[in-house]
Amino acid sequence: MRIGIVTASLVATLTLAACDHSKTELGTPTPGGARAVAMLHTADGTDVGRATATEVSGGLRITVDANAMPPGMHGAHIHMTGRCDAPDFASAGGHWNPTGMKHGAMNPQGPHEGDLPNLVIGTDGRGTIGVTVPGATMAGLLDADGSALVVHAKPDDLMTDPSGNSGGRVACGVFGTS
Numbered sequence: 001m002r003i004g005i006v007t008a009s010l011v012a013t014l015t016l017a018a019c020d021h022s023k024t025e026l027g028t029p030t031p032g033g034a035r036a037v038a039m040l041h042t043a044d045g046t047d048v049g050r051a052t053a054t055e056v057s058g059g060l061r062i063t064v065d066a067n068a069m070p071p072g073m074h075g076a077h078i079h080m081t082g083r084c085d086a087p088d089f090a091s092a093g094g095h096w097n098p099t100g101m102k103h104g105a106m107n108p109q110g111p112h113e114g115d116l117p118n119l120v121i122g123t124d125g126r127g128t129i130g131v132t133v134p135g136a137t138m139a140g141l142l143d144a145d146g147s148a149l150v151v152h153a154k155p156d157d158l159m160t161d162p163s164g165n166s167g168g169r170v171a172c173g174v175f176g177t178s
């Protein structure tokens with residue numbers, strides 16, 4: 001048994017040594033990192049999935065797991081205010097943009113920290129996003145007025161300020177710790 005423990009700790013040591021460069025690599029999981037969750041719902045209150053934000057090296061890891069949504073591409077962003085008042089979710093405000101950039105990953109003056117890749121919903125009504133947002137912090141996400149994950153009716157062109165021509169807001173969820 002003792003040999004087993006020594007072997008396990010040796011493997012752990014070697015693994016740490018081998019991955020030493022990862023300390024500064026964007027997106028590396030942070031031990032004990034905080035996590036926030038947003039339950040997504042439509043204007044009529046239907047549950048359509050969830051989003052998570054997790055502290056990682058150099059930023060926040062954002063995931064979206066959506067279901068029962070219309071197939072196709074939908075713009076998805078973190079918006080600046082943690083309020084999802086139906087029917088239009090305008091209460092969530094504009095995109096989370098603490099660094100004062102323009103909208104879109106393809107915009108030379110972008111992106112907003114809240115800009116995410118399009119959410120691609122399949123014929124089964126399901127879709128996911130998994131992305132790391134560099135520079136984003138949990139303290140910023142969960143500031144005094146919070147933040148929300150918003151899914152739009154149309155694709156985000158990832159370029160046109162302020163919201164990529166992504167149309168109306170069809171689902172929304174307020175980030176909170178759980």
Ligand SMILES: [Cu+2]
Nearest residue numbers: 076077150163
């Ligand atoms: Cu949006």
